[in-house]
Amino acid sequence: MISDSALDCLFRQARSHNGWLPQRVSEAQLRQIYELVKWGPTSANCSPMRVLFVQTDEGRERLRPLLSPGNVEKTMTAPVTAIIGFDTEFHRELPRLFPHNPSIQDSFQGPGRETHAAVTAFRNASLQAGYFILAARAIGLDCGPMSGFDAEALDQAFWAGTTVKTNFLCNLGHGDPAKLFERHPRLSFDEACGFA
Numbered sequence: 001m002i003s004d005s006a007l008d009c010l011f012r013q014a015r016s017h018n019g020w021l022p023q024r025v026s027e028a029q030l031r032q033i034y035e036l037v038k039w040g041p042t043s044a045n046c047s048p049m050r051v052l053f054v055q056t057d058e059g060r061e062r063l064r065p066l067l068s069p070g071n072v073e074k075t076m077t078a079p080v081t082a083i084i085g086f087d088t089e090f091h092r093e094l095p096r097l098f099p100h101n102p103s104i105q106d107s108f109q110g111p112g113r114e115t116h117a118a119v120t121a122f123r124n125a126s127l128q129a130g131y132f133i134l135a136a137r138a139i140g141l142d143c144g145p146m147s148g149f150d151a152e153a154l155d156q157a158f159w160a161g162t163t164v165k166t167n168f169l170c171n172l173g174h175g176d177p178a179k180l181f182e183r184h185p186r187l188s189f190d191e192a193c194g195f196a
Contacts, residue, residue, distance in 0.1 A: 006138075014137050017144045017171070018074045019179025025055070025079040025141065025172055033135045040131035042124040044104055045097045048090035049128035050164045052083040062157050068148035071169075078144065078171035083154070084132065086125030088118060089163035125167055133170065142175035 008014075030053050038047065054063055060076055067075055075081050091108035098104055108117040133143050146169050154166050 010134055010137050015142070015175065015180055015183070017142045017173075017175030017180065019176035020074070020078050020171070020173040021176050023079065023174040029139060029141065030080065030172075032139050033132060033141075036135035036138065037128055037131045040128060042127060043120060044094065044101075046090050046094060046120060046124050047097060047128065048086045048121040049125040049132070049167075050085045050087050051132070052085070052158055054081040054083060054158075055079065063154075066150045066154045066157060071146055071148045074144060075146075075169070075171055079173040080171070082132070082170045082172060083158055083166055084125070084129045084168055084170055085159060085164040085166045086121045087162075087164050088121050090121050090124075091117060122167070129167060129170075136170075136172055141172050144171035144175070145169070146171070 034051070037049070042048070054060060060081070063081060064072060064076060091105050094105040094108075095102050107113065108120065129145075133145060136143050149166075149169060151166050155164075159166065
């Protein structure tokens with residue numbers, strides 16, 4: 001089992017941040033996040049998550065008009081905004097990623113299989129996105145995951161010409177504790193869980 005301090009870092013004391021300290025996030029850190037994420041399990045090792053790291057002024061300005069008003073300031077001041085997407089054609093990579101069963105690719109292609117492919121892509125990319133947040137926290141960064149954007153326009157602005165769709169955005173950096181909201185309650189085990 002990992003230490004209590006590690007559990008605090010990943011879960012109990014980790015917060016979703018809305019403000020950022022003026023500290024840089026390096027490319028090496030972003031690569032380190034993915035190098036951890038890629039080991040998390042996905043169905044048939046399909047790995048459909050795709051990420052664009054927005055860190056330039058030009059990239060931020062392309063993103064700005066696509067954000068809900070409440071998300072503009074915290075995104076414009078974040079060192080990095082990860083656009084976390086999912087590849088709807090993830091199955092093209094399955095012969096390489098799941099080589100012991102090359103025919104599995106066929107279960108996602110052809111008439112009537114589009115829904116199965118879309119559900120698999122979204123579910124598994126969302127699973128990977130959870131790993132993404134934990135990996136970022138594990139290497140000492142704070143996260144500000146959020147919805148609140150024009151998904152269709154964002155797809156056109158950042159994923160045009162690809163088969164990737166946006167899931168959500170996640171600001172990354174060193175959070176400013178002065179800008180945190182008071183921590184909200186959580187459901188208890190008995191409220192959220194049961195036994196069968």
